[in-house]
Amino acid sequence: MSSSPSELLPAGAVVSFNKIGEAMALGTCQASGATPMRALVATVVAVGPADRLGAAVEALQALGDAGTVRGILISEGDDPAPPARVAGNTVALHGLTPAFFNNAVAALRLSSLPTLVWWRGGRPGTLDGLAGLADRIVLDDDSPEPIWSRATTLFEDTAFSDLRWARLTQWRALTAHFFDIPEVLAAMADFSRLTIAASDHMSARLFAAWLRSSIQFPDGFTVELAQGSPGTPLDEIRLGDHDQELVIRLAAHGTCLETEVSVRGHRSASRLVSLRDQTLTGLLTEELRIRARDAAFERALGYLASAK
Numbered sequence: 001m002s003s004s005p006s007e008l009l010p011a012g013a014v015v016s017f018n019k020i021g022e023a024m025a026l027g028t029c030q031a032s033g034a035t036p037m038r039a040l041v042a043t044v045v046a047v048g049p050a051d052r053l054g055a056a057v058e059a060l061q062a063l064g065d066a067g068t069v070r071g072i073l074i075s076e077g078d079d080p081a082p083p084a085r086v087a088g089n090t091v092a093l094h095g096l097t098p099a100f101f102n103n104a105v106a107a108l109r110l111s112s113l114p115t116l117v118w119w120r121g122g123r124p125g126t127l128d129g130l131a132g133l134a135d136r137i138v139l140d141d142d143s144p145e146p147i148w149s150r151a152t153t154l155f156e157d158t159a160f161s162d163l164r165w166a167r168l169t170q171w172r173a174l175t176a177h178f179f180d181i182p183e184v185l186a187a188m189a190d191f192s193r194l195t196i197a198a199s200d201h202m203s204a205r206l207f208a209a210w211l212r213s214s215i216q217f218p219d220g221f222t223v224e225l226a227q228g229s230p231g232t233p234l235d236e237i238r239l240g241d242h243d244q245e246l247v248i249r250l251a252a253h254g255t256c257l258e259t260e261v262s263v264r265g266h267r268s269a270s271r272l273v274s275l276r277d278q279t280l281t282g283l284l285t286e287e288l289r290i291r292a293r294d295a296a297f298e299r300a301l302g303y304l305a306s307a308k
Contacts, residue, residue, distance in 0.1 A: 009057065009073075012087030020108060023086040024070070040089070042288055043070045043109040047101065047130070048120030050075035050094060052142070056120060057090070059280040064089030069116075069288070072108050074101060076122050098122070102129040109133070116288060124150040131157040138163060138287050144202055145304075152298075152305050159293040160301075164203045166283045167233055170275055171248055172210060172296075174259050175237070178246045179215065183266035189218045190241045197226040200233040206300060207237065209307075213299040250275075 015023045044063065046056040053073050060071030070089050077095025085092045093104055109115045117134040119127065121141045131137060131154045139162040141147045151160050178184050194211065198204040208223045221239070228235035236249040240263075247260040251272060260270045276282070 009061075009085045009087040009090060009092050012085040012090070012092070014083050014085050017081065017084055017107075020084050020086060020091050024089060024091060040070055040110060040113060041068055042114045042116055043072065044116045044118055044284065044288075045072040045074065045105050045109065045130075045134075046118040046120060047074045047126070048076070048122050048141075050077075052120040053092075055280065056118065057092075059284055060090050061088065062281045063284065068285075070108075070110055072105065074104060076126075098126045101126055102133060105130065105133050114288075114291070116284075118284065119147065121147075127151070128154065134158050136161065136287065136290065138166075138284070140164075148301050149305055149308075152301050155293070155298050159291070161287060161290070161294055161297055162206070163280075163283055164200070164206055164233070165294075165297050165300075166286060167278060168203060168207055168210070169286075170257055170273065171207060171234060171237060174248050174257060174273060175211065175239070175246070176215075178259075178261060181261065181263075181266060183263050184246065184261065186265070187240075187244050187263040190244060191217060191239055192219070192221050192241050193224065193239070194221050195224045195226060195236075195238040197228040197235040197237075198233060199228040199230055199235075201225055203233045205304065207234070209300040209303040210296060211239075213303040214296050 013023060044060060046053055046060060053075050056073060060069070060073065063069045064071045065088060073090070073092040074096050075094050076098055078097055079095045080097045080100050082093050082095050091108060096104060114135040115133060117130050117137045119137055119139045119141060124146050127147065127150050136159045139147055139151065139160065144162070179188070194208055196204040196207060204225050232250060232254065234250065236247070239246045244263045249258050251258045255275055257273050257275055258270060259273070260268065262268045
């Protein structure tokens with residue numbers, strides 16, 4: 001079901017477009033305990049279908065109320081000038097014609113600070129114009145293949161990431177740490193199979209593409225996908241052969257990852273590592289700290305595009 005600005009920002013006030021900046025400044029000053037505008041560090045623009053923006057409201061308002069970002073929500077529609085609703089540091093435009101997204105973002109962003117576009121879905125062609133205005137685009141699409149493919153043509157225009165990629169950060173880091181062990185390096189020539197248990201197979205494919213494009217295996221490996229637990233993107237990763245294996249699995253309660261190493265010449269060992277904050281607010285906070293292009297992510301998307 002579509003959401004309107006009032007449903008997205010029920011505590012906000014409807015204002016005309018040319019009064020948005022004034023209303024946001026006034027609301028910030030009047031809000032109890034609000035942080036002054038000078039504390040803002042970025043503009044975060046969440047774009048996509050209205051039914052996918054509801055989940056973005058809480059994250060943007062949490063960051064806005066903390067004085068971290070100016071939040072802008074734009075849903076697709078066919079209205080060139082929809083009414084706006086403002087609540088604190090967050091503004092929603094419901095049903096805006098995609099051709100006018102660029103104008104809205106250019107007018108509402110804080111030009112002196114970085115702009116992060118949070119892509120929650122929509123027409124892939126809309127991404128082209130936004131890439132010219134954004135310092136970073138974080139993809140977060142239910143069906144990401146078309147937008148991943150489009151992103152590979154825009155790497156020179158802006159930096160790209162993906163919330164799936166962000167959720168894989170600890171998985172990738174722990175996998176890379178395996179190869180700091182000399183015995184693992186010696187055994188990798190024998191590794192022939194990567195098995196991933198995941199409810200989100202696109203996350204599994206992204207991880208496999210990263211591994212293939214960033215770590216050179218002499219003879220490659222096959223990828224097997226198994227169904228994971230509902231609501232959990234990844235449950236377990238196993239890389240190895242018939243008698244040697246590297247394992248990363250989600251530990252009990254879903255807040256930590258457990259690793260195991262079992263290769264020839266190395267005593268079997270395990271460790272437990274925090275998965276870190278996986279909420280939308282936590283993931284966006286991490287993305288706001290990154291400024292540079294992510295070469296590993298670009299290689300992974302390039303691999304997926306070339307493998308089609």
